[in-house]
Amino acid sequence: MSTLRRLWQTIWESYRVGLFVIAVAIVLTLLTPRFMQAENLMNVLTNASVTAIVGLGMTLAIASGNFDLSVGSIAAFAGSISMSLVPSIGIAGGVAAGLLTGAIVGLINGLIITELRVPAFIATLGMLTIVRGLTLIYTSGHDIYLYGQTGYKILSAGAMPLVLALVLAALLGFVVKYTRFGRHVLAVGSNSAAATRSGVRTSRVLWGVFAIVGTTAALSGMIISAQVLTANGRLATGLELSAIAVAVIGGTPLSGGKATMIGTLLGALLVSTINNGLNLLNVQIFFQELTTGVLLLIAVAFSIRRGYHPRALLRRQA
Amino acid sequence: MSATTISPLSTRRSLDWDRLWERFGISVVLLGVWVLAAIFIPAFSNPDNFINILRQSAFVGIAAVGMTMAIISGSFDLSIGSTLALAAWTAVVTASATGSALIALFAAVLVGALVGCVNGWLVTVVKIPAFVATLGMLFIVRGITFIITNGAPSRYNGPEFIWWGNGSLLGIPVPFIVFLVCAAIGAAVLRYTALGRYIFALGSNAGAARVAGVPINLVTFLVFVIVGIFTGISAMLLGSRLYSAGPGLEPGFELNVIATVVLGGTRLAGGRGSMLGTLAAALLFATLGNVLNLLQIDAFVQRVAVGLVLLIALSIEGVRQRLAERLSRE
Numbered sequence: 201m202s203t204l205r206r207l208w209q210t211i212w213e214s215y216r217v218g219l220f221v222i223a224v225a226i227v228l229t230l231l232t233p234r235f236m237q238a239e240n241l242m243n244v245l246t247n248a249s250v251t252a253i254v255g256l257g258m259t260l261a262i263a264s265g266n267f268d269l270s271v272g273s274i275a276a277f278a279g280s281i282s283m284s285l286v287p288s289i290g291i292a293g294g295v296a297a298g299l300l301t302g303a304i305v306g307l308i309n310g311l312i313i314t315e316l317r318v319p320a321f322i323a324t325l326g327m328l329t330i331v332r333g334l335t336l337i338y339t340s341g342h343d344i345y346l347y348g349q350t351g352y353k354i355l356s357a358g359a360m361p362l363v364l365a366l367v368l369a370a371l372l373g374f375v376v377k378y379t380r381f382g383r384h385v386l387a388v389g390s391n392s393a394a395a396t397r398s399g400v401r402t403s404r405v406l407w408g409v410f411a412i413v414g415t416t417a418a419l420s421g422m423i424i425s426a427q428v429l430t431a432n433g434r435l436a437t438g439l440e441l442s443a444i445a446v447a448v449i450g451g452t453p454l455s456g457g458k459a460t461m462i463g464t465l466l467g468a469l470l471v472s473t474i475n476n477g478l479n480l481l482n483v484q485i486f487f488q489e490l491t492t493g494v495l496l497l498i499a500v501a502f503s504i505r506r507g508y509h510p511r512a513l514l515r516r517q518a
Numbered sequence: 519m520s521a522t523t524i525s526p527l528s529t530r531r532s533l534d535w536d537r538l539w540e541r542f543g544i545s546v547v548l549l550g551v552w553v554l555a556a557i558f559i560p561a562f563s564n565p566d567n568f569i570n571i572l573r574q575s576a577f578v579g580i581a582a583v584g585m586t587m588a589i590i591s592g593s594f595d596l597s598i599g600s601t602l603a604l605a606a607w608t609a610v611v612t613a614s615a616t617g618s619a620l621i622a623l624f625a626a627v628l629v630g631a632l633v634g635c636v637n638g639w640l641v642t643v644v645k646i647p648a649f650v651a652t653l654g655m656l657f658i659v660r661g662i663t664f665i666i667t668n669g670a671p672s673r674y675n676g677p678e679f680i681w682w683g684n685g686s687l688l689g690i691p692v693p694f695i696v697f698l699v700c701a702a703i704g705a706a707v708l709r710y711t712a713l714g715r716y717i718f719a720l721g722s723n724a725g726a727a728r729v730a731g732v733p734i735n736l737v738t739f740l741v742f743v744i745v746g747i748f749t750g751i752s753a754m755l756l757g758s759r760l761y762s763a764g765p766g767l768e769p770g771f772e773l774n775v776i777a778t779v780v781l782g783g784t785r786l787a788g789g790r791g792s793m794l795g796t797l798a799a800a801l802l803f804a805t806l807g808n809v810l811n812l813l814q815i816d817a818f819v820q821r822v823a824v825g826l827v828l829l830i831a832l833s834i835e836g837v838r839q840r841l842a843e844r845l846s847r848e
Contacts, residue, residue, distance in 0.1 A: 441653060
């Protein structure tokens with residue numbers, strides 16, 4: 201009996217979100233035949249991947265004990281820069297420029313936090329406004345279209361977003377688990393002062409973390425703009441909150457020091473599956489925000505029962 | 519042991535500097551900006567223009583009064599942007615049904631307080647950290663607003679109702695008077711009541727506060743209700759100012775409010791902060807927007823400027839700390 205219970209407990213703790221996804225998928229299959237159609241499933245996966253990619257970066261930031269509120273603005277900025285450069289330097293060049301933009305803005309975030317000692321919450325909040333403004337200035341408030349450059353669609357076509365999300369999850373999962381940098385990220389996230397005393401160069405770790413978050417945000421932004429071959433200053437508004445939401449739903453505790461990349465993938469999949477189901481069942485589109493909120497609260501209520509202390513976050517924001 | 523060689527006198531002096539900057543720094547900056555703007559931009563000192571600044575500062579400012587208390591207590595509330603939209607819509611609909619501005623105000627405050635109760639319940643009973651609880655509520659309340667409004671704003675322009683957002687008393691805009699009253703009440707609660715002292719105690723050290731007998735759950739709960747109430751007041755004034763309100767109202771409002779509170783010198787870590795700073799910071803942001811408008815700088819550059827001001831203001835302390843550390847090492 202106790203072995204069974206322990207087995208169930210292990211399954212529950214590691215695959216909780218996955219079980220939810222399966223349960224929701226079964227219910228939807230029973231409710232509407234359209235859910236299981238290949239095209240629809242692809243849709244679910246693509247939508248999940250776009251949030252997951254930036255969510256994976258955010259997971260790393262949360263594991264290091266920080267947030268990045270500027271990812272939505274970075275996504276718009278990188279998308280716009282990348283698209284505007286494609287006609288002159290080609291698709292590969294444009295994508296590289298977008299990723300580089302994300303990494304640079306992320307690095308600036310890191311520098312503001314470590315060198316000017318501004319708390320991450322405020323530093324990235326300031327950058328949210330600044331980078332959004334820069335994007336609007338850069339695009340003069342207009343849309344950037346890519347006429348005839350359908351090659352750019354490679355970023356969003358077919359299984360590409362899914363492949364990118366999976367590769368990124370594997371990569372970041374490996375980094376966190378098996379590299380020195382990854383262990384340092386977790387150390388800084390569990391106890392920044394102790395990590396510093398043990399010789400971890402906290403500043404460099406944070407530069408790396410925020411550069412990675414910026415890069416993932418840029419990638420998400422470019423996929424979103426590739427889907428419609430348009431970029432503008434309003435792209436990806438509010439992405440920061442969705443990214444934090446999927447990471448938390450996936451089981452990464454806000455108290456830092458822990459990260460689950462698979463959890464984040466599943467969290468994004470859960471949100472996207474439920475939203476898709478609501479769509480298919482002709483529920484008003486407005487219910488989608490409601491579900492994200494409810495899911496977030498339920499997920500965290502569960503993780504609290506596993507003994508994570510709710511006050512930890514407050515203490516860390518100094 | 520070498521650290522003890524710093525004389526007590528010098529540490530106290532540098533501490534006073536800290537305190538002074540924290541308490542009055544932003545007010546001094548505000549006065550400086552006003553003087554410079556008056557000298558270099560002729561249109562700035564025009565009374566109409568100045569009155570406009572006062573009015574604009576109130577909408578974010580009133581919500582920031584509640585948020586100041588929340589941040590001092592070590593929590594914060596991300597849901598207020600959504601609450602603002604729901605409460606403003608409620609105010610407009612109530613005003614158009616009853617014709618009474620006071621009932622509309624009451625309805626908006628009630629909505630705010632209700633959302634605050636749910637937030638407080640989530641944080642103190644379900645034990646979800648404030649950041650996630652109020653982030654979830656941001657989505658939920660916005661969803662509810664979209665559902666009950668069906669995505670469309672409501673309008674009402676009865677003269678009694680729109681006076682609250684657009685009128686003046688003795689030449690001073692009504693929203694600004696309300697803002698001053700709210701800030702005074704907030705400051706009085708923080709300084710002269712047990713609740714205020716509990717809020718500071720909770721924010722400085724939650725564990726110590728609990729051991730000392732502070733009812734931390736009750737205080738946290740009340741703080742969220744207070745944030746909701748002030749957001750409701752702000753929402754009613756905004757609905758009145760715009761003659762309309764709907765689910766699209768003020769995205770990013772919560773972040774503007776938090777930026778205002780923090781620019782005013784309140785520490786995100788809790789335990790320290792002042793209402794005077796919040797008042798000055800709300801005026802400073804309104805002034806900044808106004809000055810950039812007068813200089814005909816486009817709205818996109820304004821966003822960059824606002825973000826830069828926030829970052830510069832908040833990095834001063836860190837940079838000074840670093841300099842002090844370097845000096846003490848030499």
